[in-house]
Amino acid sequence: MKMSKLGKLLSVMMVVALFVLAGCGNNKADNTAANGNTAAAGESEAIAKIKERGKLVVGVKFDTKLFGLKDPGTGNVEGFDIDISKAIAKHILGDENAIELKEVTSKTRIPMLNNGEIDMVVATMTITEERKKEVDFSDVYFQAGQSLLVKKGSPITGIQDVTKDTVVLGSKGATSIKNIKEKVEGITVLEFDNYQDAFSALKAGKGEALTTDDAILYGMAAQDPGYEVVGEPFTDEPYGIAMQKGNADVVKAVNDTLAELKANGEYDAIYKKWIGKDLAK
Structure with missing residues (x-):
């Protein structure tokens, strides 16, 4: 009889304990949801990680006028790529300021992306088949x-004037190095860690021309009126936003952002703000 009463008492205590545990679990889930730290149904681990962190970490250039340039006085980084990055942060997190900008160069951007230091690269990065083997693009x-x-007054007026005896300057890891070597067999190319170092070398007379994408070069010319962009572009350089391979939901979020910006006119406004002219339709 005593054992029977003890058994009933234990059963009641177990039921009470289960209700208490269930209540705690529900409260924890409610609190987590309230704090916005729970991934929505169907969200990828990558998107959930960004939301749990509460900020988007983006690799951008700090030395490229018009696209990503750090003001040494204020510490602010501004440019076309920065405005695009903020729009992506707003799309994913609801706040364009929920963002951390980390400096990348043409050489470091893919390693930093793939070792998890950054969520994506928005840094004048040309989409190529070779790079698609390492990252996914928007x-x-x-x-x-x-x-x-070139310096104003240079005899070089376009790619047709560049010979194997011309010393050309560029940035390590940029597709422009490979392109110019394919265009002019045997050419000497001096490679620098970033575009500002390459531009400084050009002004110091270490080369006769600096080559990269025209949009970047226009930014350099704006810094020093003694230099100009010459000739017609001799390659096609479509910029893409790079993400780790397999993060399809992140790629979709970025593509959705770009589509929204183009549909509502914000992309055109960003383009005119930084490039200084209307986007050709």
């Missing part, structure tokens, strides 16, 4: 073409 978000920057 739709094209800017159409550029490779050209040449």
Whole structure:
């Protein structure tokens, strides 16, 4: 009889304990949901990680006027790529300021992406078949073409004037290095860690021309009126936003953002703000 009463008492205690545990679990779930730290149904791990962190971490250039340039006085980074990055942050997190900008160069951007330091690269990055083996790209978000920057009065007026005896400057890891070597067999190309170093070398007389995408070169010419972009672009350079391979939901979020910007006119406004002219339709 005593054992029977003890058994009933234990059963009641177990039921009570289960209700208490269930209540705690529900409260924890409610609190987590209230704090916005729970991934929505169907969300990828990558999107959930961004939301749990509460900010989007983007790799951008700090040395490229018009696209990503850091003001040494204020510490602010501004440019076309920065405005696009903020729009993506707003789409994913609801706040364009929920973002951290990390400096990348043409050489470091893919390694930093694939080791998890950044969520994506928005840094004048040309979409190529070779790069597609390492990263996934968004739709094209800017159409550029490779050209040449020279000192005003230079005998070089376009790619037709560049010979194997011409010393050309460029940035390590940029597709422009490979392109110019294919265009002019045997050419000497001096490679620098970033575009500002390459531009400084051009001004110091270490080369006769600097080559990269025309959009970047126009930014350099704006910094020093003694230099100009010459000739017609001699390559097609479609810029894409790079993400780790397999993160299809992140790619979709970026593509959805780009589509929205183009549909509501914000893309055109960003383009005119930084490039200084209306987008050709």
